[in-house]
Amino acid sequence: MTGPIGADSWMDVAAYAVVGIPALVASLGALRVAKKASAKQEAIGQDVSVVREHVANTHESNLRADVDKLLVGMVEVNRAVGRIGDEVRDERAANASDRREMWAHIRRQDRIADKHHPDEP
CATH class of the missing domain: 3.30.160 (Double Stranded RNA Binding Domain)
Structure with a gap:
């Protein structure tokens, strides 16, 4: 070697x-x-x-806690929007009923007017 x-x-x-x-x-x-x-x-x-x-x-609070609070708030907002939608639906139904009743009265008044005053337009 x-x-x-x-x-x-x-x-x-x-x-x-x-x-x-x-x-x-x-x-x-x-x-x-x-x-x-x-x-x-x-x-x-x-x-x-x-x-x-x-x-x-x-921030003093954890991000996850803040997000959880937002989610709870969103659930409350969704419920409130649902209640508002229900109220609007009820109001529309009531208004439709009032309109039907009003047109029924108008037709009745027109029939009365046609009966008692056939020559007038």
Whole structure:
């Protein structure tokens, strides 16, 4: 064995190259993937910071609690709108009944007028 790596001939050096070069290429590939992953994690971290600023800033209440209160309020608004719709429907029905009654009175008055005043238009 001669030299620091223990290679006795060029064939030994070639054997070390055959074993070492793929390992070197794999290591460089892994390093490249790790750098890309690190850059992506940094970008995601910045995005999370922006989201955190909007969600958990100086408010005294939690965002989820605020959303739950809004949902309860929306249910109450939907109920109120439903009641208003029911009232409008009832008013329309009452108005339709009043209109029918009014037109019945007008026809009756026209018949009376035609009976007692046949020559007048």
